[in-house]
Amino acid sequence: MTCSVLVLYYSRHGSVAALAEKIASGIQQAGAEAKVRCIAGFDKTSVPKHPVAELAELRECDGLAFGSPVRFGNMAAEAKAFWDSTSSCWLKGELINKAAGVFTSSGSLHGGNEANLLSMMLPLLHHGMVLMGVPYSEPELHKTQSGGTPYGPSHVSGLNHDTQLSVDEQRLALAFGKRLGQLSIALKNKGFTS
Numbered sequence: 001m002t003c004s005v006l007v008l009y010y011s012r013h014g015s016v017a018a019l020a021e022k023i024a025s026g027i028q029q030a031g032a033e034a035k036v037r038c039i040a041g042f043d044k045t046s047v048p049k050h051p052v053a054e055l056a057e058l059r060e061c062d063g064l065a066f067g068s069p070v071r072f073g074n075m076a077a078e079a080k081a082f083w084d085s086t087s088s089c090w091l092k093g094e095l096i097n098k099a100a101g102v103f104t105s106s107g108s109l110h111g112g113n114e115a116n117l118l119s120m121m122l123p124l125l126h127h128g129m130v131l132m133g134v135p136y137s138e139p140e141l142h143k144t145q146s147g148g149t150p151y152g153p154s155h156v157s158g159l160n161h162d163t164q165l166s167v168d169e170q171r172l173a174l175a176f177g178k179r180l181g182q183l184s185i186a187l188k189n190k191g192f193t194s
């Protein structure tokens with residue numbers, strides 16, 4: 001039975017997209033399929049790095065990783081607008097009991113990445129998803145000097161959003177993806193998901 005995990009993100013400058021790709025590698029390492037899809041920007045001028053997500057892909061996923069940059073301590077409006085378009089999915093309970101987690105990128109280390117991750121969980125909880133993060137059994141969580149939190153992977157991109165993912169950020173994103181893949185497979189195989 002194939003298990004397909006949707007890696008759904010919004011990214012303006014590419015930092016969240018870079019995390020999405022690492023998470024997808026971890027999902028694949030767990031033996032699940034990773035489908036990377038982006039949320040289109042409002043201005044429609046930028047060329048997306050991955051295909052733009054269709055609502056049907058959210059309905060059909062077996063697990064979800066959701067990413068957004070920090071915008072004034074919260075998720076980007078584009079990401080919020082996507083969730084505001086998912087009422088039909090919520091009415092039918094199509095995401096109930098599916099594994100999910102969140103990831104983000106912020107300009108500065110204390111610029112609100114953890115607050116953002118927590119608020120990004122809210123729509124997923126309303127949809128009845130089973131939330132997971134990164135456990136402290138991952139050694140990088142104890143020593144990272146950049147991003148990477150128990151609430152989900154993160155990156156600190158700097159004032160000009162030009163820093164690469166650190167080694168610790170990459171490892172934590174990979175571990176998160178692997179764990180999400182494993183949990184998605186387990187929940188699907190046990191018959192918990194619709």
Ligand SMILES: Cc1cc2nc3c(=O)[nH]c(=O)nc-3n(C[C@H](O)[C@H](O)[C@H](O)COP(=O)(O)O)c2cc1C
Nearest residue numbers: 011012013014015016069072073106107108111157
């Ligand atoms: C309107 C706006 C608000 C932002 N607010 C914050 C913020 O509250 N804290 C922070 O650390 N960075 C903030 N940033 C910076 C972005 O979170 C950061 O550049 C992020 O890495 C961008 O991700 P992306 O490269 O995937 O677009 C803000 C950027 C914009 C454009």
